[in-house]
Structures are given as structure tokens and as C-alpha cells.
Amino acid sequence: MQQGISIRLKRAVISGGLETAAILKNLGVMRNVAGLGAIFTLHHVRPPSPRTFAPNAHLEISPEFLDRAIARLKRDGYDFISLDALPDRIASDRDKPPFAAFTLDDGNRDNLDYALPVFARHGVPFTIFVTQGLSERTHSIWWETLADLLGRLDRLTFDFGMGMESFDLDKTGQRQAVFARFAAYVHAHDEMEAIGRIDELARINGLEPLDLVRSAIMDRKELTQLSRHPLASLGAHTVSHRALARLPEAEAAAEMALSADYVADIIGHRPLAIAYPYGTADAVSPREARLAAELGFSVGVTTRPGTIATASAAALAHLPRLSLNGHYQKARYASALASGIPMRLMGRRASA
Template sequence: MAAALARAGMMPNARGRGAIFTLHHVRPKRTRPLQPSEHLEVTPDFLNDAIERLFAEGYEFIPLADIPSRLASPTKQPFAAFTLDDGYRNNAEYALPVFARHGVPFTVFVTRGFAERTHSLWWETLAELLGREREISFDFGHGAKITGLTSEALKFDAFDRFSRYVEETEEAIAVSNIDALARRHGIDPLKITADLTMDAQELRALAAHPLASLGAHTLSHRAVARLSLEEASDEMRQSADYVEALTGERPKAIAYPYGTRLAVSERDSMIARELGFSVAVTTQPGTLCEKYANRLTALPRISLNGYYQQPRYVSALASGIPFALGR
């Protein structure tokens, strides 16, 4: 419906001045026993099609760091900025060639603990574990219980339960317990981190590309809203320190882990400003208008969803109509 309304010229103000797009994995489509995060994966072909569709609709592609000046300018041409979270190796292997083909700048947000191989990606660990086991025993807080995993539906139910566990328990403890469970089943969570994410050398090489920028994404990828003020500030600062050590330049942008309303608060937006970030992004959906010139450390982004890899969906989302209707 949104695409049809946009083609008909309805609700033109919903598009605002432009949009920031969120990506995670960019890689060819693959199959694995369990893919609970398939919505966070798009193919290089779809990324190419998305860029071509936005170009055809008159968008100018700008670096994320240019958004403050762009919102303050009278320029009417809509803009698009591309961002990629977590620092996956496929961002350099598959996404970079697409961006380079079209001359599109992009920002990769770096989680220091992933790059240094000190922290695990609990969602990837669980996908590996639940995908290959038929049952597990785990204590969610009321004693160890057996969870059956004999069907895809049961595996997805288990993944959802673990996700709630991470959200409802002190996150560092929850992730540590998941890592311990994985190790009992012969899975090394930090090897998964090393297999999937770029290390310092790879990040430094990526940052040397003229279209690429690195941003901060905290130390441990915990929801900053659930941390104390001191912890949240330290998480953001340590990530920025790491990027500066890699590139020689202090990052101007940060992405809050998870980025939802429960994962990032007004306090965290204030912390980001005080730490000197000129731009900070959430995953709360929306397009950008002039009002965000005063909310530069709480910007919305539009996720390119792996379940909807058609150019018409990019047009619909960029129109801003789905978010306007949702409000």
C-alpha cells in the first residue's frame, strides 16, 4: 500500500529530507539448519538493486557524518546514507564492491570486543547451537530444564526464549551463561566471532578505502540503557578509542547496540553528545526531517530486511509512508 501511495504522490511530506539505511550481513543467500536472524541478511544483488532504485528516485548518497550539515542546508534533493552494524567480514567482501561500483559512501560500526575476539555474538552462537542439537539443558533462573529441539518450530521457540533471557537478565551474565552452554556442546563462541567479524588489520584496511568510514558500536554490544551511566559512557568511549587507534581519527558517529526504545534512552543520547559524537543512530524506524537537527544523537534508521528483498520495498520505506501511517 505504501508503495502505491508513494507512486500516486500521496503524503509527500512523509519522505522528509532523507534516510539512513541499516544493514548487518551482506552475503549470498545460504542455507543452514537454523536462521533466526535471516531478517538481518541481504544479498549483494539486493543491495545493488536498492542503490539503483534510490538513484533512480533522485537520492544523493552522502556520508553519515554529513547529515548534520545537510539537515541545516536548504538543499531539497533527498539524501541517503548507508550504515552497517557489528563489523562483519562480509561487509568488506561483498558490500564494499557494491558500494564502490556506485560510488556510495558507507559507515561500518565497530564493536571493539568483537574485533579483539574478547566478546561473543550470542545470537550467532545460539543459531549454531540450536541448529545442530536435538535437546539442551539450561537454567533460565528456576533450575535446569530440558528443552527439546526436534523441529524447526521448537528451535525458533527456544531462540525466542533465550532472547527474552538476554533482555531480562543482566546481559553480561546471560551471554556468559550462553557461551558456557555452547562450550559444553563443543562450540567455541569466540571462534564464531573470529570467523564472522573483521579484526584490527581488516578494519584498518577497510577504513583506508575512500568511501568507507568506521564508527563506534560500544565495547561489548550490550544495551546501553540497561547499564549505569558510568558503564554506558565507558562502553561508548572504549569503542571510540579503539577506532581512533585504528585510523588515527576520532569517529564522529556511534550506533547504539540493538537501538530499540528499550535499548537506548534519552540519557544515552546525552552521553553520546558529551563524548563528542556528532551523530548517533538507533534502529527505531523513520525518515529524517528538519526537527532532527536538534536530535542528532538519536536518529532513526530504516532497516533493509532480508525477508523483503525487492526494490519496491526500498521505495516504500524511503517514502516514509509506512512510518507515518504507523504513527
């Protein structure tokens, strides 16, 4: 119960902040905080599918919202550029309209089925970040496995390292609390081992994690098809989707390099951009930005929220992005985020 109240309160606070930022933008206040432009990050783009338990709902938006968000940014005067063109845009003359670049992580099939038609209708370029292990069906998506598993069960038993524990799952709040417990477990332990134990738990309960991957993620053939579209680009997103900052340097570099090799084999040339899995401060560090530059990437993106003011070569490998969140699907929120006002209200400046 307490978990549900806390989540609702947090969303209300965020909605209030976005509404305030939208009002300030419409009033012409704080015009100087937007910077040169913004990179948006998305995951799923698909029609709404009501579910009683949806802990990953923040990772999916509707095609209609994407359409409205792009139309609003057009009205605001944004230029839409590919991520590969971002370094030249930043280095070029400043007397240009602000830019917006769209990126989508993981290679979800709905990006091909639902996002591509929206981008094509507006003539907007976009980049899909490919996780090799998902595309090749050798790795699972632990957050999707958990959502499906916890949505099925009324009770679950698991050992988080302190002995077997049992959890009632007959209410959404209980399921959400257990989901958060598992997420903390994944990020606090050896990630491969933790995910392996989640996969094992799922199989014991009649759920095959790789079936979820097959149903959700584009395979090599589909990625090849998508890459031939003139508006589409593919970027690297590692092999296993583990937090790179928590891996030994040689292993992190291998994850990045092998992912680039996989994408290069699909598109015929080395990708210029990489998205770091999770992209949070504890999942990607300056070390990964250095490795990206050494491996030949010209752009590296995090999920650290922010707009872009200017960027050195090092900063280009550690850029912020703005999330189009499934809980806040209003076009004025996309406009407000791109304005830079929400981040400034939180005491953050555009990325330099």
C-alpha cells in the first residue's frame, strides 16, 4: 500500500513540475536555458495494452503520443537531425534553430512496426541502439521477465542471499515492491549471475525468458530491413546489456567493441554512436566515455537528463538524453523537457 502511494506521489510531483515548466516556456521565461538542442530516448512505441501490473510502463509510449510530440517540437521550431550528424551540428555556426535527435534503445520490434511509420510521416531521422545478445536470442530481458512472472503469480519464494523468503503477490503494491527488490538485487550483485537466477526462477514457474525476447526484439533480418530505410540508423548497445561501469575495463571494452562489430556487419560500416545500458550515473562513468572514444565512437549517450549546450570531444562520448516517459504522455511535456526548464528548476545546467 505504502509503495503505491509513494509512486503516485512521485508521479504527481513530476507532472506538476512539467506543467510548471510548460507554463514558463509558453510565457517566454528562461529562454536561455535550452542550449543547442536535445536528444530524446525511447524504448517501446506501441498501442496501449491495459495490464493490472505494468512496472515497465514508463518505457513505452503510444504512436499517437510520438506523433503529437514531434508535431509540437516542429511547431516550436526544432530541426530534426540524425545522431550521427550531431558532432558537426554542435561544431557549426550557432545561429541555427535548436535541434532534436530521436533514439530508441534495445531494438524492440514495435520500433519497426509503429515508430517507423510516425518518423517517416514527419521525415524525422532516428537511431536504434542494438543489443546483440537480444537480437541473437542469447540473453534475456530481466525487467520484462520479472514483470511477466510477477503478474502471473500470487506467491513467490526466492533467496536474495539471506535465506529463502516468501512474498505474497495478490496486490499490485506488493508486486511492485518485490519488483523493486529484484531490481536492487540485479544492480548490487554480479549482474550475469543475478539475471541467470531470475531466468531460472521464471523457468521453474513455466515461463521461458527467451520466448519474451523472441516476441519483442528484432532479429538480424529485421534490423537489416530497418537499416535500409533512409531515416534509420543503427548504433551499438553492448552484447549483454549489463552496466558497464560495474565491469572490469577489459570486459566493458569487449562488450562495446563486439557490439560495434555486430552492427557493422549488418550495415556495412562501423556505427558512430553507442548508448550505454541503463545510462545512469552508477552504470556509466567517465571510463566508458574514454573507452568509447578509443573505440572510434563519435557519440556516446547516457540517460542522464539534460539538454546540450556545447560539447568537447570527451563530452560527446557522455551526452545526456531526455526520456519520453509513458507516464507523462502530453505533447507539451516533450516541449517543456526540450526547453531545459525542468532541469534548471532542479538545479541542473545544459550539458557542456
